[in-house]
Amino acid sequence: FAGTICTALGLGVRSSAGLTEEQKEFQKVAFDFAAKEMAPHMAEWDEKEIFPVETLRKAAQLGFGGIYVKPDVGGSGLSRLDTSIIFEALSTGCTSTTAYISIHNMCAWMIDTFGSEEQRHKFCPSLCSMEKLASYCLTEPGSGSDAASLLTSARRKGDAYVLNGSKAFISGGGDTDVYVVMCRTGGPGPKGISCLVLEKGTPGLSFGKKERKVGWNSQPTRAVIFEDCAVPVANRLGAEGQGFGIAMKGLNGGRINIASCSLGAAHASVLLAQEHLTVRKQFGEPLASNQYLQFRLAEMATRLVAARLMVRNAAQALQEGREDAVALCSMAKLFATDECFAICNQALQMHGGYGYLKDYAVQQFLRDIRVHQILEGTNEVMRMIVARSLLQE
Numbered sequence: 001f002a003g004t005i006c007t008a009l010g011l012g013v014r015s016s017a018g019l020t021e022e023q024k025e026f027q028k029v030a031f032d033f034a035a036k037e038m039a040p041h042m043a044e045w046d047e048k049e050i051f052p053v054e055t056l057r058k059a060a061q062l063g064f065g066g067i068y069v070k071p072d073v074g075g076s077g078l079s080r081l082d083t084s085i086i087f088e089a090l091s092t093g094c095t096s097t098t099a100y101i102s103i104h105n106m107c108a109w110m111i112d113t114f115g116s117e118e119q120r121h122k123f124c125p126s127l128c129s130m131e132k133l134a135s136y137c138l139t140e141p142g143s144g145s146d147a148a149s150l151l152t153s154a155r156r157k158g159d160a161y162v163l164n165g166s167k168a169f170i171s172g173g174g175d176t177d178v179y180v181v182m183c184r185t186g187g188p189g190p191k192g193i194s195c196l197v198l199e200k201g202t203p204g205l206s207f208g209k210k211e212r213k214v215g216w217n218s219q220p221t222r223a224v225i226f227e228d229c230a231v232p233v234a235n236r237l238g239a240e241g242q243g244f245g246i247a248m249k250g251l252n253g254g255r256i257n258i259a260s261c262s263l264g265a266a267h268a269s270v271l272l273a274q275e276h277l278t279v280r281k282q283f284g285e286p287l288a289s290n291q292y293l294q295f296r297l298a299e300m301a302t303r304l305v306a307a308r309l310m311v312r313n314a315a316q317a318l319q320e321g322r323e324d325a326v327a328l329c330s331m332a333k334l335f336a337t338d339e340c341f342a343i344c345n346q347a348l349q350m351h352g353g354y355g356y357l358k359d360y361a362v363q364q365f366l367r368d369i370r371v372h373q374i375l376e377g378t379n380e381v382m383r384m385i386v387a388r389s390l391l392q393e
Contacts, residue, residue, distance in 0.1 A: 015088060015267060015308065023085055026078070029062055030086045034093025034264075042094040045218035046364055049210075051175050052097060052218060057130045059101060064090070066128030067105050068253075069112045073120050074128035080253060080315040084260040088308070091264025095368040098264065100219040102257035103171050107134035107180045110250045111197065114237040123178060123197065132177035136254075137167040137224055138247055144168075145381050147182075148190040148244060152226060154183040156233070161185070161196060163204075163229040169375075173222035174207035176200065181226075182243050190244035195237040204229035215367030252318055252326055254376045255333035259311045262372045265365040266304050266340035269347035272362050273297060276351050293350060300343045307336040327389035334382035337372040344369060 016024050037055055045052055059065065067083045069075025078086075083105070091098040108127040112120055126132040143149045152165025163183060167173075179198040186192030198205065208223030238246055274297060277288040287293055314332035317325040344366040348355035355362050373379045 015085075015263075019085065023082060026082055027085050027089050030064070030089035031092065033059060033062060033064075034090050038090070038093030038097060042097075042218075042361065042364065043358065045094065045097065046215075046368075047217075047358070049217045049220070051100075051172075051220055053130075053133070053175075055097065056101065056104075056133070059090070060128065060130035064101060065104065065130040066108045066112070066124065069105075069108050069124055069128055070120075073112060073124035075108070075112065075124065076128075080256060080319040081312055083253075084256055084263075084311055084315045087257055087260035088263040088267065091261040092268040094218060095261055095265040095365060096216045096218040099216065099258060099261045099368070099372075100171055102254070102261060103136055104130070104134050106250050106254045106257065107136050107178065109253065110180055110195075110246060111237065113249075114195070114242075114246050115197075119197070119235070119237065127178065133172055133175070134178040134180060135170050135172040135176040135224070136250070137170055137179050137181040139167060139169050141166065141168045141223075145378055147247065148193070149188075150182060150184060150193065152181070152183045154185045154194060154196060154231070156185070157230075159233050160230040161233060161236070163196065163198070163226040163231050165226050166208075167224040169211070169221055170224045171216075171219050171221055173220065173224045174210070175220050179205075179224060180237075181224075182247050185240050185243075191241050193243035193247070194240045195243035195246045196231045197235045197237060198226075198229065198231050202229050202231065214370060215364070216371055251376055252329045255329045255382075256311060256315050256318060258372050258376045259307075259314075259333045259336035262337045262340035262369050263304070263308050263311060265369045266300075266307070266343040269344040269362055269365050270297070270300050270304055272360075273300065273347040273350045276354075280352075287350070296346060296350070300346055303339045303343055307332075307339045311336050324389070327386055330377070330382040330385040330389075333376065334379045334386070337369070338379060341366070341369055341373060 063076035066075035067078050071077040087098055087102055111123045127134055138147055140150050154161035154163045177200045181196045181198050182193055184192050185194040204227040206225045211221040280287045310332045314328040317328045348362045348366055351362055354360050
């Protein structure tokens, strides 16, 4: 059904409203890919916990492996707004798979932006083609929201760092090839953190068990464990002590990406609810004739458009490097992930008992986007960031 979504919601609610012709083309390609390559397999990937690597590589052939990576190393060189449009469209086909693509893109961008020319040309081409897949390693068992207190250590020894510690909840962990790792090379606090790029197969690198999750089942999640891993100094992004800044800059874009994935899930759920209200009858009338349900559908569509506008505005601010970009990204992530979860939940309610069956896609969209209120900085942390920006003015 994803291919019809961009025109199905009526004038003013369409996700293509206000876009340039070029952006509409990107969006159409992404919607078509979602409809043909993702939506038909979404339930199976979820049920059997399949990581659809071949589908990821097909997406990369369309330029979705390095959307905002520079073209000289294989990227598409698109803007943050273009990226948001693409992730929203892809997410209508499978939110979990699109969310992994967004994390992979963030890792590729970090290497492209903060890496040396040698690092860029070594890592980015195979990441943009998704021949190799990437994971972002920040969170630890004892440091989630308080990322600056991370304990994974990297001790300099000649031309290498000896890495020890562990990371938790790592998307793709164990199945991916490149790990962008935040580790402590100096004293306590954010200024002691550096960023290393670690390749699968490095001696001392191992993985925990595959986590059993409520949603996001088309991407594996594992702990990543470092035991005397020797990582070349040449694999450090930026200077020592710059890692926390690199991590936070990556997360600003990651928050837009994950909010965009929430938009796609909500977008699809509004369409599913619209279809169900039209087809399902109660008391001799289609549910669509019930004014209460009409009003709820109108509210869902209104929330979706409001969230989309916030996300696209923040994406534009980030692209332009505006002073308010960090606060706007946090606002957009907070608002969009909360509102889109509420939209999916209401869509499930409109389906009645059918919405609770795994034969109906609406329940999977609900399960897959619940975690968006937690990752890339919890929504409580988003409130802290916004409040801090207001009180410092």
